Amino acid sequence: MVSAPVQILNVSSLGNDTFTTLAQRIEEIFGVQTSVLQASLNLDRAFDSSRGQYNSTALLAQILNSYQSPNGKKIAIVDIDLYIPVLTYVFGEAQLDGTAAIVSLHRLSDQFYGLPRDDALMVQRLEKEIVHELGHTFGLYHCRQFECVMRSSTYVEEIDLKRITPCTNCIALLRNSC
Ligand SMILES: [Zn+2]
Numbered sequence: 001m002v003s004a005p006v007q008i009l010n011v012s013s014l015g016n017d018t019f020t021t022l023a024q025r026i027e028e029i030f031g032v033q034t035s036v037l038q039a040s041l042n043l044d045r046a047f048d049s050s051r052g053q054y055n056s057t058a059l060l061a062q063i064l065n066s067y068q069s070p071n072g073k074k075i076a077i078v079d080i081d082l083y084i085p086v087l088t089y090v091f092g093e094a095q096l097d098g099t100a101a102i103v104s105l106h107r108l109s110d111q112f113y114g115l116p117r118d119d120a121l122m123v124q125r126l127e128k129e130i131v132h133e134l135g136h137t138f139g140l141y142h143c144r145q146f147e148c149v150m151r152s153s154t155y156v157e158e159i160d161l162k163r164i165t166p167c168t169n170c171i172a173l174l175r176n177s178c
């Protein structure tokens with residue numbers, strides 16, 4: 001059996017079925033087979049008690065070590081708040097042109113900002129951030145096109161402004177590198 005080129009490792013509290021539509025989207029965008037599986041990471045090992053947050057790069061290393069999938073990409077979805085040392089927080093992180101990525105839904109819910117809960121909006125944001133981080137693993141850099149999924153986002157409002165798909169330039173770059 002050939003292993004799936006993209007594995008969505010669900011470490012979050014969401015059900016795997018949350019990612020069914022997204023898996024199809026990823027297949028369309030990146031042209032690769034995509035599967036969803038329940039997974040676990042040793043979160044405690046990445047916890048920084050002084051920040052009360054989890055080191056995203058440490059978790060990327062765990063993903064690489066724990067989920068072997070030759071030539072495949074692995075993206076973990078977590079509930080916890082992620083950081084890298086130079087930033088207050090990150091929505092996610094990926095290895096550029098590599099195999100591992102991670103996305104947190106912690107700051108993607110309106111509840112986090114004291115607003116009423118909107119699960120549909122949270123999932124929409126999560127899907128865009130997953131495609132964005134996967135884009136990095138497929139070698140894409142940040143893009144300045146307003147609606148492109150590869151545009152970088154610091155705030156959730158910026159995620160809401162972009163689409164779930166890469167722009168035509170980014171798509172062309174993907175096709176050339178495959
Ligand atoms: Zn990015």
Ligand SMILES: [Zn+2]
Nearest residue numbers: 143148167170
């Ligand atoms: Zn673009």
